Amino acid sequence: MKVQNISNIDKFFEVVDSCQGKVELVTGEGDRLNLKSKLSQYVSMANIFSNGEIPELEIIAYEKEDIDKLVSFMING
Numbered sequence: 001m002k003v004q005n006i007s008n009i010d011k012f013f014e015v016v017d018s019c020q021g022k023v024e025l026v027t028g029e030g031d032r033l034n035l036k037s038k039l040s041q042y043v044s045m046a047n048i049f050s051n052g053e054i055p056e057l058e059i060i061a062y063e064k065e066d067i068d069k070l071v072s073f074m075i076n077g
Contacts, residue, residue, distance in 0.1 A: 001060070001061070001070070002058050003057050003058075003070065003074055004057075004074075005056075008077065011077070012073065013035075015070060016035045016036060016070075017036065019061060019063065019066035019069060019070075020063055020065060020066060021061065021062040021063035021066050022036065022060075022061070022062050023035045023036055023059060023061045023062075023066060023070075024059065025044050025058070025059055026058040026059065026060060027044075032060065035059065
């Protein structure tokens with residue numbers, strides 16, 4: 001799924017951390033990084049961060065409940 005305009009990075013990672021299954025970030029090169037890993041979170045965000053907002057990410061969640069959490073975050077913030 002594509003997520004856009006994430007302005008509350010801390011809340012985004014709280015939602016990711018609360019997910020039960022794997023949540024992966026797909027890089028521009030097609031690599032998949034485990035977003036539940038703190039190291040991957042820092043490395044991936046350092047590469048795509050621009051002026052405090054993430055314009056667009058492609059992430060993959062494998063559990064329906066996790067997808068619902070992420071969609072709810074995108075709708076409600």
